[in-house]
Amino acid sequence: MTQTWDVVVVGAGPCGAVAARSLVARGWRVALVDRHAFPRQKVCGDALLPDSFEILRGLGLADAVLGAGHPSSVLSVFSPGGFEVRVNGEFLTVRREVFDALLHRAAIQRGAESIVAAVASVSEHPEGAHVEFRSRPILRARACILATGADTRLLRSLRPVIAPAPTAVASRCYVQSSHPLDRLVVTYDRGLGPAYAWIFPLGNGLFNVGVGSVYRSQNRFDHRSLFERFTTVFPEARALMATGQIVSPLRSAPLRCGLDQHALRPGRLCLGAGEAAGSTFPFTGEGIGKAMSTGLLAADAVHAFLRGEEEGLDSYAPAVLRLEPRYRAYSAAHRLLDYPRLMDLAAWRLLKSPWLAGRLTGVLQEERDPRSLFSIAGLLGSFFR
Ligand SMILES: Cc1cc2nc3c(=O)[nH]c(=O)nc-3n(C[C@H](O)[C@H](O)[C@H](O)COP(=O)(O)OP(=O)(O)OC[C@H]3O[C@@H](n4cnc5c(N)ncnc54)[C@H](O)[C@@H]3O)c2cc1C
Incomplete structure (x- = not known):
């Protein structure tokens, strides 16, 4: 019928x-x-960033989602050379x-x-x-x-x-660990090549741990060895695994x-x-x-x-x-992955410049246009403030 x-x-x-x-x-x-x-x-990193809350509040679903998840107020982003930039905000893993x-x-x-x-x-x-x-x-x-x-x-x-x-592929598994990490961590560590990785705490010692890379049809991506490299070269991941174990298979999905x-x-x-x-x-x-x-x-x-x-x-x-300029700015940021030294310089400037750090927080809160940050003008501007 x-x-x-x-x-x-x-x-x-x-x-x-x-x-x-x-x-x-x-x-x-x-x-x-x-x-x-x-x-x-x-298959996902399970992390909600601030823009999600505004929508969930509008739908009247924020309390239910907050009740089901694990809140964090800090996101740490590591540059290829290991500079750590901490961003404060409203984050939730669920x-x-x-x-x-x-x-x-x-x-x-x-x-x-x-x-x-x-x-x-x-x-x-x-x-x-x-x-x-x-x-x-x-x-x-x-x-x-x-x-x-x-x-x-x-x-x-x-x-x-x-x-x-797809444009990218990412993989994640769950890790149970007693490592006391209670902030979201994202890294573009040099040892990963032009890829990224994350550790997102879900509460009660459970972590979503994953790696992601750009999709290239001519190359077979090998996220299993990328994941192994991540848990070997990146100190927070090494510490997590030293007192933890993988409790679900590494699964991949396209983006x-x-x-x-x-x-x-x-x-x-x-x-x-x-x-x-x-x-x-x-x-x-x-x-x-x-x-x-x-x-x-x-x-x-x-x-x-x-x-x-x-x-x-x-x-x-x-x-x-109307959102397209934001996407273009993030694409420009993505191209920085091919220039690890420039990423290090940007991270170093973020640490030195409260003005620039404020902009990063504003971008993640969606209060600022990412073009004010992910552009040569944005970076150069920081040297004069
Ligand atoms: C490893 C990984 C980590 C990620 N981490 C994060 C993160 O931490 N935070 C974040 O914000 N984003 C993250 N993302 C991105 C996020 O997962 C996606 O952007 C989001 O799921 C998109 O939502 P959607 O509703 O468009 O599609 P989906 O969530 O993919 O839903 C699509 C639905 O369509 C259904 N479907 C497809 N084809 C058919 C069909 N022919 N008939 C019937 N049903 C069909 C599927 O079953 C599925 O349920 C991550 C992605 C990956 C791969």
């Missing part, structure tokens, strides 16, 4: 879940489809199986219909979009939001020009960083949002907050369209592209 919906949201990660919740809250009939039943695992299930439940409790099945294809017809499965009857919808994470197959079937390859303009509008009735549209920031790999904010922007555009504003869906891409 065919079912008809106002909106079908494909992918129930943070992006799809908040989009669905926002649309049912405005009275639309929404199906929220995922190939997995929730709770489900998602396992994705818990966080995503909480957002999913919030959407379902609000009235979205949960459908657990893999979508095989999406097609567009004069009367609406068809969402097709191998295992169940098709769904018809007036509009679709495709929030399928780094898997862009559905988007590309509508618009083949969308980039197929799509830096907005993909084509993916924002894969079809006439379909919007692409979240990581599917490349919403994750380059350099930091921070994607949860941006996935949720693009999901909410997609929901606003679909709401306008369903209310009868013919151009409603057209408002989405320009709204997301």
Whole structure:
């Protein structure tokens, strides 16, 4: 039997879940489809940065998420040569199986219909979009939001020009350790090459530990040996492992960083949002907050369209592209990975210049434009303040 919906949201990660919740809250009939039943695992660093809290507060979900996670007020960033820059802010680690299930439940409790099945294809017809499965009857919808994470197959079937390859790959495992570390740590240590690694405490001696690198199709990435190198060369990781043990296998997943303009509008009735549209920031790999904010922007555009504003869906891409300068600044920062000495100089300046350190805090709190920091002008400016 065919079912008809106002909106079908494909992918129930943070992006799809908040989009669905926002649309049912405005009275639309929404199906929220995922190939997995929730709770489900998602390979991630499990860290929420300040931009996520603003969104969660707006959704009335901040207290529930805070109650499920482990707060930290300091993020330490180590440069290739070992300069440590500490940034104060509101950070929270929460396992994705818990966080995503909480957002999913919030959407379902609000009235979205949960459908657990893999979508095989999406097609567009004069009367609406068809969402097709191998295992169940098709769904018809007036509009679709495709929030399928780094898997862009559905988007590309509508618009083949969308980039197929991820931009980065990252891997994580969980470590149980008695090492007394209670701040988030990210390092670009020289010993890792042009890669990064992190240690994020989850409370009760549990840590999310991982490594990430740019995706290069011609090279097979070997994160197992990168992880071993990390836990050998980086002092905090060595100390963590000296009193700890790995309690889950090292798992890898792709990332799509830096907005993909084509993916924002894969079809006439379909919007692409979240990581599917490349919403994750380059350099930091921070994607949860941006996935949720693009999901909410997609929901606003679909709401306008369903209310009868013919151009409603057209408002989405320009709204997301207003964020583009931030992505360009983080891409510029990412290119610094090829210039470790310049990164060391930047870190050294951050330690010497309260003005520059204030800017870094402002960027992470999303109160400042990252271009004020990740640019030659930003760095040179610090020498005169
Ligand atoms: C190792 C690693 C560490 C990371 N660490 C952090 C971090 O600490 N902080 C941070 O902010 N970001 C981090 N990120 C990025 C973050 O995980 C993503 O940006 C975020 O998950 C994107 O959310 P999303 O909702 O767009 O997609 P996802 O969370 O990937 O959700 C997509 C959903 O779509 C479903 N789906 C896909 N295809 C289909 C289909 N055909 N049919 C039905 N369902 C489908 C999937 O099952 C999935 O549930 C990390 C990423 C990786 C890989």
